[in-house]
Amino acid sequence: MWNKAKPKADIQKFSGRTSVIAAGAELIGDMRFQGAVQVDGRLSGNLLATEGLVRVSVEGQVQGEIRAPHVILDGEVIGDVYASEHLELGARARVRGNLHYGLMEMAMGAQIEGRLCHVKDGTPRILELPASLEADQ
Template identity: 40%
Template structure:
């Protein structure tokens, strides 16, 4: 059927959005909220919030020509344009040299180039409480499923 030198055709039943990329070109202005999966590259303007599922690998890229006036809630973001609003990057935030953020920046991992500007608070987000609790349970050897009973009798 298929040897190692031949590529298999893409499955028509695969509904994964991990490799999908959407482009909003320069000269395009969107008034309203945008929710996406996969990747979103913005060269234009969004007046509203930008969001993706926090448990996905979605990536939002804002070019040097792009602008967002509103909140950004994404797992991964690469910012090189203007943001007037708070940024919540659940996993990784990269601020390139032309980035200008007027708002608070919430991140787990931050990479910031010389020249990037933030006019607001920078807030480091630790791992989610559930993950920290689970790690603490593993370290102590006690799990939610463990039941410890003390009858009070010696």
């Protein structure tokens, strides 16, 4: 009845390719990566990944867009989230923005101020760069 065939992405899978924005640190600007990034501090900008995982911890905050196949939120996000494969919202997640997801798990207590938009299979455009970023290159 429950589909458990697909294992969840975990930050452990990306050992050697994991970046951390530490508690007390603040990064201003966009970050593009492959692998995993954990936000324990604060990011004012967009997180963009063609493959990998973004995790925002309980104390973490992102002001900007998140685009990655796998996203785990326990902290605060002010901006839209695009998780083409899997989106997980922990009990202390706070999101002010629209959520675009392939599969979503949400714990009781998570807060969302925005729309929930299911992404159907075969929609490759979800991870394309926004037009504003493409113009900068």
